Amino acid sequence: MTSAEQRFGSGAEVAAALRTVDYLPDDKVATVTYLAGCLGKPVLVEGPAGTGKTELAKSVAKATGRRLIRLQCYEGLDEAKALYEWDYRKQLLAIQLHGTGAESGIFGEDFLLTRPLLEAIRADDPVVLLVDEVDRLDVEAEALLLEVLSDYQVSVPELGTVTARQVPLVFLTSNASRELSEALKRRCLYLFLGYPGVEREQEIILARVPDITADLAAQVAQVIASLRLLDLKKKPSVSETLDWARTLLLLGTDLVDSELIEATLPVLLKHQADIELAVAKLVTPSRQGTQGK
Amino acid sequence: MINAVAGLVGELRQAGIPVSLADHVDAVAALRFVSLAERAEVKAALGAALVKDAGHEAAYSKIFDLYFGLRAASADEAAGRDGPPGQESPDDGESPSGPGPGPSGNGTGYGFGGAPSMLSRVDDAELQEMLLEGLRENQAKWLRMLAQEVVTRYAGIVPGRAVAGTYYLFRTLRAIKSDSLAVQLVATAPGPPPSGELARLLLKEDYERRVAEFQQEVEAEIRRRMVADRGAADVARTLRTPLPEDAEFLTASAAQIGQLRTIVAPLARKLAAGLAARHRGRREGALDFRRTVRESMSTGGVPMEPVFRPPRPAKPELVILADISGSVSTFAEFTLHLTFALRAEFTRVRSFVFVDVADEVTDILAAAPDITAATGEINARGCGVWLDGHSDYGNAFRTFAEQHVASLRSRTTVVVLGDARANYRASGAAALRAVARRSGHLFWLNPEPSAAWDSGDSVMREYTPYCDAVVECRSVRQLRAFIERLP
Numbered sequence: 001m002t003s004a005e006q007r008f009g010s011g012a013e014v015a016a017a018l019r020t021v022d023y024l025p026d027d028k029v030a031t032v033t034y035l036a037g038c039l040g041k042p043v044l045v046e047g048p049a050g051t052g053k054t055e056l057a058k059s060v061a062k063a064t065g066r067r068l069i070r071l072q073c074y075e076g077l078d079e080a081k082a083l084y085e086w087d088y089r090k091q092l093l094a095i096q097l098h099g100t101g102a103e104s105g106i107f108g109e110d111f112l113l114t115r116p117l118l119e120a121i122r123a124d125d126p127v128v129l130l131v132d133e134v135d136r137l138d139v140e141a142e143a144l145l146l147e148v149l150s151d152y153q154v155s156v157p158e159l160g161t162v163t164a165r166q167v168p169l170v171f172l173t174s175n176a177s178r179e180l181s182e183a184l185k186r187r188c189l190y191l192f193l194g195y196p197g198v199e200r201e202q203e204i205i206l207a208r209v210p211d212i213t214a215d216l217a218a219q220v221a222q223v224i225a226s227l228r229l230l231d232l233k234k235k236p237s238v239s240e241t242l243d244w245a246r247t248l249l250l251l252g253t254d255l256v257d258s259e260l261i262e263a264t265l266p267v268l269l270k271h272q273a274d275i276e277l278a279v280a281k282l283v284t285p286s287r288q289g290t291q292g293k
Numbered sequence: 294m295i296n297a298v299a300g301l302v303g304e305l306r307q308a309g310i311p312v313s314l315a316d317h318v319d320a321v322a323a324l325r326f327v328s329l330a331e332r333a334e335v336k337a338a339l340g341a342a343l344v345k346d347a348g349h350e351a352a353y354s355k356i357f358d359l360y361f362g363l364r365a366a367s368a369d370e371a372a373g374r375d376g377p378p379g380q381e382s383p384d385d386g387e388s389p390s391g392p393g394p395g396p397s398g399n400g401t402g403y404g405f406g407g408a409p410s411m412l413s414r415v416d417d418a419e420l421q422e423m424l425l426e427g428l429r430e431n432q433a434k435w436l437r438m439l440a441q442e443v444v445t446r447y448a449g450i451v452p453g454r455a456v457a458g459t460y461y462l463f464r465t466l467r468a469i470k471s472d473s474l475a476v477q478l479v480a481t482a483p484g485p486p487p488s489g490e491l492a493r494l495l496l497k498e499d500y501e502r503r504v505a506e507f508q509q510e511v512e513a514e515i516r517r518r519m520v521a522d523r524g525a526a527d528v529a530r531t532l533r534t535p536l537p538e539d540a541e542f543l544t545a546s547a548a549q550i551g552q553l554r555t556i557v558a559p560l561a562r563k564l565a566a567g568l569a570a571r572h573r574g575r576r577e578g579a580l581d582f583r584r585t586v587r588e589s590m591s592t593g594g595v596p597m598e599p600v601f602r603p604p605r606p607a608k609p610e611l612v613i614l615a616d617i618s619g620s621v622s623t624f625a626e627f628t629l630h631l632t633f634a635l636r637a638e639f640t641r642v643r644s645f646v647f648v649d650v651a652d653e654v655t656d657i658l659a660a661a662p663d664i665t666a667a668t669g670e671i672n673a674r675g676c677g678v679w680l681d682g683h684s685d686y687g688n689a690f691r692t693f694a695e696q697h698v699a700s701l702r703s704r705t706t707v708v709v710l711g712d713a714r715a716n717y718r719a720s721g722a723a724a725l726r727a728v729a730r731r732s733g734h735l736f737w738l739n740p741e742p743s744a745a746w747d748s749g750d751s752v753m754r755e756y757t758p759y760c761d762a763v764v765e766c767r768s769v770r771q772l773r774a775f776i777e778r779l780p
Contacts, residue, residue, distance in 0.1 A: 011327065011334055031327065031337035038326040039319065046347055088587045095594045106590065176347060178562055179773075186315050189323075189341040192350055198502070222495045229498065231665075258491045286490035 008034050022207045023059035032191045042149050042170035047193035050237020057171035061128040070130045071116035073137045082144050084118045087111045107158035117148050121164045128169045135174040149187045198225045209245045219256040220245050230277050236268040244268050258286040301360045304529045309536045310349045316342055348537050359525045412442040428503050440510040452522050457531045461515045475500040538769035556769050561634035564776045578602035610641045610704050616711030617677050618648045618684040624740040628710045649685035651693035652676040687719030694724035701731035709737045713753040722755040729759040738766035
């Protein structure tokens with residue numbers, strides 16, 4: 001269980017490392033990621049969709065050179081898909097081959113199919129474990145994670161307990177669509193990822209959209225900030241912002257005006273009611289302004 | 294430091310944020326790894342360990358600033374005074390000892406180092422001018438100094454008074470005319486005037502953000518001084534405000550009800566899951582072939598015991614009967630939010646509102662793009678009002694039972710939201726009994742404290758026998774507790 005050589009020296013180092021892979025963390029993200037490594041605790045990342053929760057885990061993996069193991073959660077996920085499963089086809093074959101006296105031999109490593117959680121525990125190389133959208137799990141299935149998250153071990157009844165050779169960096173993401181259990185929260189450090197401020201969003205655009213000018217990025221960030229002030233069903237996320245910036249770049253504009261916004265709004269907003277609200281705020285006043293002149 | 298953390302944890306618990314012992318231990322452990330001189334790092338580290346709910350972050354931030362803000366601020370000042378002026382914050386761009394970014398235009402040349410004393414000599418009009426310039430340049434350090442100066446000058450803090458400081462803030466903001474700052478900034482913006490409405494709008498919002506940040510700076514400064522005067526624990530006590538989930542429906546402000554919306558959506562899902570679990574029968578689903586074969590491994594490949602899939606939970610039907618009379622108006626707004634959120638979770642939600650007659654509003658809620666439009670439509674049509682617009686539970690239940698009881702089934706859950714204040718009219722308990730008989734479950738959520746039930750014109754007692762449960766539901770916390778008890 002050594003991960004000392006992988007450990008960062010400070011939050012600033014984490015920030016610097018993440019910046020090299022074009023992920024721009026704020027101080028909070030950097031500090032919490034750094035602490036996760038120091039304390040050996042998982043990080044529960046919560047926030048609205050598209051603010052870079054999954055991207056954070058991916059970027060940490062990329063920046064540290066660790067392998068990323070991902071467990072996508074969904075309703076009905078059970079231990080056979082999250083932890084481990086016995087390869088029953090192989091077991092059947094073994095029984096047929098050796099006759100019925102072979103039962104004792106069929107619960108060995110050879111017949112074990114590792115699923116993401118067990119794989120992360122058994123890995124020899126340092127890994128990042130990403131448990132994505134943990135809020136989609138059923139309440140009962142959440143308990144599957146507890147042993148892994150607190151002690152970094154998995155108990156397989158037939159084999160005994162498998163303990164981690166090295167402590168993986170664990171990120172859990174959640175859209176807060178339901179309250180997670182206290183037991184799970186207690187085992188994690190908590191990190192809330194909200195929408196970035198104007199300046200940081202501009203930086204993100206500059207880092208993620210090559211060839212964009214600082215001026216256009218600033219305009220994009222300002223329009224997005226203005227849209228987020230509205231009472232929308234779904235506010236534009238960072239990933240949608242980036243899509244929009246790329247769209248504008250493809251269209252070859254260097255000035256964001258109201259006609260362009262109206263034409264490209266569907267990239268940002270996915271509800272008709274939202275689009276109408278946005279048009280009423282950003283497009284209609286200027287149209288009336290020009291008619292007035 | 295450990296004592297300071299303990300004080301912080303104590304106050305967080307007082308404010309209603311659950312902090313377990315394990316969280317507390319983690320927080321102290323985390324402090325070993327961060328540099329204690331960096332306030333932001335300490336804040337992030339303690340926050341990650343102590344606060345596990347996005348809705349609590351604002352409260353945490355406020356309390357942290359009380360307990361750790363003072364020390365950091367005075368350290369800043371000390372550094373500013375002692376250190377050679379040219380060496381701090383090289384990333385600042387402008388040399389702090391040179392002319393300040395704003396005043397440089399005036400040619401008077403205020404140095405950063407001597408700013409507090411220099412600023413105190415400036416007259417009010419000039420200070421206002423410097424403030425505008427400062428906001429335009431948006432230099433955090435300079436703005437903080439200005440905030441300190443305006444608080445000294447205008448807040449009129451009286452030492453030792455046990456107040457929350459809102460009046461000080463009000464006085465300061467009024468003196469600097471903070472309402473019109475953004476407009477002034479737009480009017481006097483340098484460079485060519487913005488072309489078109491869009492650019493003007495964006496510019497205005499940009500300045501509004503800066504003004505809002507400055508207001509926060511002023512508020513923080515006032516709190517800092519109050520803490521210096523009275524100590525963190527005392528200020529925290531006067532500042533204590535309920536968390537969003539503890540806000541009482543009947544007395545909540547519109548802003549508080551607005552905050553509840555984000556909390557309500559997951560609750561609706563949970564309520565649906567809870568009710569679905571109640572409806573789950575004993576019947577098992579189809580044979581799970583894979584698991585049957587897998588289980589057979591321990592019996593040498595002979596399938597001894599078949600394994601079945603769990604049955605698919607039936608989506609329950611929900612009927613909501615909401616009192617929207619004046620006495621429960623804020624609660625009614627909340628119930629409409631809840632109803633709106635519930636529509637997504639249930640196969641069928643039928644919503645009724647009543648004051649003195651029950652009217653179905655399912656279609657209005659379905660057609661409206663958002664809750665505000667729905668509320669407007671309900672008010673415009675005068676839904677729920679039959680005669681005089683005074684509560685009449687008797688008539689409301691009677692009309693509901695007459696028209697809709699036939700459509701109720703054993704899979705239906707009826708939820709009544711109301712204070713059971715029948716206005717000294719007939720209670721209509723018999724009609725409610727008919728409803729309870731036809732439906733699977735009947736729950737009553739009452740926004741009044743249970744001590745007030747059956748006092749005055751409240752006739753809660755008459756309805757109770759027909760309800761599966763009558764629950765006091767004054768805040769989201771209580772609603773959540775009710776939902777958690779469901780299965």
